[in-house]
Amino acid sequence: xxxxxxxxxxxxxxxxxxxxxxxxxxxxxxxxxxxxxxxxxxxxxxxxxxxxxxxxxxxxxxxxxxxxxxxxxxxxxxxxxxxxxxxxxxxxxxxxxxxxxxxxxxxxxxxxxxxxxxxxxxxxxxxxxxxxxxxxxxxxxxxxxxxxxxxxxxxxxxxxxxxxxxxxxxxxxxxxxxxxxxxxxxxxxxxxxxxxxxxxxxxxxxxxxxxxxxxxxxxxxxxxxxxxxxxxxxxxxxxxxxxxxxxxxxxxxxxxxxxxxxxxxxxxxxxxxxxxxxxxxxxxxxxxxxxxxxxxxxxxxxxxxxxxxxxxxxxxxxxxxxxxxxxxxxxxxxxxxxxxxxxxxxxxxxxxxxxxxxxxxxxxxxxxxxxxxxxxxxxxxxxxxxxxxxxxxxxxxxxxxxxxxxxxxxxxxxxxxxxxxxxxxxxxxxxxxxxxxxxxxxx
Numbered sequence: 001x002x003x004x005x006x007x008x009x010x011x012x013x014x015x016x017x018x019x020x021x022x023x024x025x026x027x028x029x030x031x032x033x034x035x036x037x038x039x040x041x042x043x044x045x046x047x048x049x050x051x052x053x054x055x056x057x058x059x060x061x062x063x064x065x066x067x068x069x070x071x072x073x074x075x076x077x078x079x080x081x082x083x084x085x086x087x088x089x090x091x092x093x094x095x096x097x098x099x100x101x102x103x104x105x106x107x108x109x110x111x112x113x114x115x116x117x118x119x120x121x122x123x124x125x126x127x128x129x130x131x132x133x134x135x136x137x138x139x140x141x142x143x144x145x146x147x148x149x150x151x152x153x154x155x156x157x158x159x160x161x162x163x164x165x166x167x168x169x170x171x172x173x174x175x176x177x178x179x180x181x182x183x184x185x186x187x188x189x190x191x192x193x194x195x196x197x198x199x200x201x202x203x204x205x206x207x208x209x210x211x212x213x214x215x216x217x218x219x220x221x222x223x224x225x226x227x228x229x230x231x232x233x234x235x236x237x238x239x240x241x242x243x244x245x246x247x248x249x250x251x252x253x254x255x256x257x258x259x260x261x262x263x264x265x266x267x268x269x270x271x272x273x274x275x276x277x278x279x280x281x282x283x284x285x286x287x288x289x290x291x292x293x294x295x296x297x298x299x300x301x302x303x304x305x306x307x308x309x310x311x312x313x314x315x316x317x318x319x320x321x322x323x324x325x326x327x328x329x330x331x332x333x334x335x336x337x338x339x340x341x342x343x344x345x346x347x348x349x350x351x352x353x354x355x356x357x358x359x360x361x362x363x364x365x366x367x368x369x370x371x372x373x374x375x376x377x378x379x380x381x382x383x384x385x386x387x388x389x390x391x392x393x394x395x396x397x398x399x400x401x402x403x404x405x406x407x408x409x410x411x412x413x414x415x416x417x418x419x420x421x422x423x424x425x426x427x428x429x430x431x432x433x434x435x436x437x438x439x440x441x442x443x
Contacts, residue, residue, distance in 0.1 A: 001026040002088065002103060003312065005250070006079050008032035010298055011279025013061055014305030015108045016071045022309055029072040031079050031100070036134075037061055044137040045158070048144065049165045049331065075112035082107070084253045084272045085417035088090050091205030106274050106312045106322075109262065109306065111252060113243035113280035113296050117151070122215035126222040127236030132243075133156060140238060147235040151224055153212060155182040157328050158242035160195070164330055166238075167204045173234060175199070180209040186326065188341045189206070189354065191371055191385045198333065225411045243296050245281045260292040266318040276312070287321035288340050288382060288404065289348050295324055316319060325349075325401040327394045336394035338401040341382030342373050351376045355437035357430060361390070361423050368393045372400075372410070372434050379409040379438055396430060411433045 002027050003019050004424035005012050012030060019028050025208050076094040083089065084107070086279045109271065114132040129140045144150070144166060152163045155177025163175040175182075180201075186245065188229035196206055211227040221233035243262040255271040259353040262270055262277035270277050283292040300322050310317040325338040347353035357370040368390045373383035384395050385398040403413055414435040421427045 002105045003028045004104035005108045005110055008037040010302040011114050012110035013037060013111060014302045015278055015309045016140055018306040018309035020070050029074060030343060031074045033078045033079050033094060037063055038117050044131050045161045048135045048141055059307055071337060074234055076290060082249045084275055088202050108275040108308050109244040110279050111281050114246050116242045116244050118239055119443050120212050120215055121399045123217040125217040126215050129236060143236055144169060144375060149234050151176055151232060151234045152236045152240060153237060154240035161330055162238055162240055163204050174205040174207060176210050176212060187385055189211040191387050194369060213269040252306045257292055267311040267315040268304055276308040278308045284322045293423060295322060297338050320405055323401040323404045323423040325397055334388060334394050336386045336397040337339055338397040339404045341383060345373055345382050352382060353439055353441060354435060357433050359424050359426050362425060374410060374438060379411060381408060381410055410438050
């Protein structure tokens, strides 16, 4: 059996290694246009924050290791066309114009994503930066070394992280977001407002509910123009407006969904026989919402790859639904979340409510703010949002992700043996505190 994998990031590597385990007699070839594998984009954030050694440590595997494991690694190779009807692909080396042909029995499509480009008109002389690769990190860091005044456009996770880092580096930073709240896809308004108040206190200028209409350039500055008539001169702009699936090679050959991502079933199978799609190029099914979405996420990608490999010959292993579990470790601030927001829950038809837990240390420092979304009648857990300055607070989202997956109610984990909360004003642990808050809320 000939297995072809296109793409060597998280999903592609995990697919290849699991395929070696499942089909030891198969010929497994992995194609990628880069010369490295497994770059972890979170390393960009650490690198910009000053941890220079992190960037070179952000690849947890290597071409040599994967070759030694038994994969046929075709690096610096551009796949130009995939013909799913005849099970073949056409490729060429990066420095060659000669196209070659390869046949396959099973195809795993793991081409990942690319930074969403702005649709805003801009002057070619303006200084614009995007963040995806190691080269992007190096270029942006060089820019930040001399910048005095910058703008970050996009108030998602990366935008918030980059804005805080730049402000901490002594650069006056303006964060522009088209929605009225930061992290609006992940946090409800109370958690967003708390984050916004902390960022304001740190000196970051927040322009929320603001649309950028044009980016120009004068003799010295990049000029941002907004829909409400503001003109903001900056040294440069860092775009963090999200990602798009790199699905063009399968366009009109498989069914595409949200944002142009490849639609897959619970076995990572596409609408085309013998073609699987994994990682940031595919959709993700969310049980709580009973719908597939485009949710590019590293932890989902590593699961996707293995699930696809297991199911190449027959549907044997379903993938567990994603809860959208994230941990965003930032200097002096921890954010973590899983499940759905109260807004998403209500829109999906749940009779939902939310309780808020504030637990402070006895020394008055490092408060933990936790919001739990639940269904009123059943007390089923629907989501958890954590934001605060307690380093271990994020550990709870993994527990609650599992609880949501298993459709547990808060009483099911109320007396679970969680570790004792040393140094807190209420040491009983969030599972018991949240259960009490739900009961109080329902009286």
